[in-house]
Amino acid sequence: MGYRGTWDGNFVHYNPGDVVEYAGTNGVANYRIIQPHDSEPGWNPEVTPALWEKLSNPPQGYQHHQQGGNCDPTPPQCEPGHGRDPTSHSGYTTDTGVHVKPEEAKRPWYDLDDDKKKKLLEGGGLAIGLAALGAGGYYYEHQKHKKEGEQETEQAWALQNWIKEAQNRTAAFFRDGPQEPATWLWSESLGQNPDVRQYVFQAGHKRENGRDTPLFIARAFHHGSLQIGKADFESGATIGYSHDAIRVNQFEVLVVTNPQAVHWVPTSGYLDFSALQGARPVPGGHEADNTPLFIAHILYEGNVIPGKASPKLKHAFFTYNNEEKESKEYKVLCYA
Template sequence: MSTWAPGTQYNVGDVVEYEGFKYKIIQPHLSQGDWTPNVTPALWGRLPPDYVGGGGEKQGGGYQPAYDQPQQQSFQDERPPFDQQQSGNNWDEHQHQKVDIPHEEQKKNWWDLDDAAKKKMEIGGGLAIGVAAIGAGMFAYNHHQKSEEQKKAAVWALQRWLREGQDRTENFYRNGPSAPTTWLLVHGKSFPRDLIAGGEEGGQPLYVCRAFHDGSVQVGKAGANLDTGAVVGYGHKEVSVEQYELLVGNPNAVRWVEVHGQLKLDRLGARPVEGGHEADGTPLFIAQAHVENGIHPGKISEKLHKAFIPYGGSEKEVERYRVLCYN
């Protein structure tokens, strides 16, 4: 077990010591000086005093967490019950989550929660993880273009994406793959093994990624030559992301299918691999196309007449492309 330090990449399963207490990672991230474990419960969970064990280790380029360790104690357990708490903070001013979120409500869209549940989340910091993620530069929106309710819905959606990605990643490293492909949550350039190749540029491999952006989950590319590790396309722009998911799996279980023009799933002749989705729920699939002197992954849907490939600060529209499908 190591002492917490700024400027360090922490991943699933890592355990640190800070000011005499032990903490276990909740969300993978690159630490900053003001993100100490005691003030960032969205990132760290405090462990019980009798906890014995160490953090995970990185081996062979992929993270191998030690899941035989005792279960972490949730920070909610150390706080008084919700009905005993008083809070004058606005919904986006909480540093701590003081309310448990029922599992069935975590799966709902913000608009599907009843008013009582929404108020409980707002007062008790139920949007705290999403707000912390916004502060980490993972999510952007124009304040003047969205109502308060739209902002809450977007933060809630981001929070759900993070939870689902964390659960899926932890389950993968604990139990191994349960499907031909899996999306794993990563930060920066912490690349796992068994990545699905999405293309190449200048002799450097590019991988298939996806990330949350403005209420949607957009498909893009990741690689060691990219500043933050990955980019996605959105609104005809190339958006750099630090927290994203990478597609891993068995390369023999998938293949690229040639497409020209608008995508018609009933004519594809194969089942496309799950990609992301637009804010309105429209499914996005994984595309691949030649752009300049490279091959780059991007997105396609049945509503788009061409594939959209993030490249050179914008999105390139390509009429001839390939779609990643299962064999």
């Protein structure tokens, strides 16, 4: 994390907080990461505003790569809600007293030191993740995906960190109020705080038995990824993955406290940020390789259904009648 020098498009992984320098059509500028991802040729910071935030001045402590010297000591502020990392971690303490630091919660299991692994395994520190795996639903819906041994431990660790981060973010929302116009909240909290339901963002509707049911935006952990799907208050949530429609028991929902702060922008095919009329997509989730996923909705057989889109997906994907389907034409949720 920190200054990474000149942007490299040769499949380099960039983490939250990284700053790079890029010489584009408007000259040399510094950019700060918005969505962690692996770089690719053509995905330079100048043309991917959903991945990189252009800095008017480099942040404090960084040096300009070409000009040298100290930078303006006043770092620019990111506009509220414009692309904060949806899976940033605040750390937590397990029920058995094992403390997980924020930087540890970001790491994969194999990257933890042996002492921390031992404490977690011996002290029952993975109880939340393992219980969630064993409960089925969003992770073991299909036995063909089941992992065993070390792989199960890795998945339990990642799943537990997602659950704790979602719960921490939700607790902060109810304690401090909304800090940005769009926030992901732990779904179970809505039953305890029914007044918040009015802010759950309606992204579509489905027509069944002669009546319309509102559809909301959900996301859930699955195979190391954070997949975007749909939810309603009656039957829960469904995500799409590898052409399957998967029911999930635990998930997050998108809450928008300022509806004027977001709008839908039509597009088609691969998600091209430059075609979004200057708008910035609301961060949604990510694939297992950290490729960001964004929120879409699709008109299909008279229904409007929430789904996902990405620069790496040829079409937008959504679930319908227990299948994952795709559509070339769709709209992306963006900040106004």
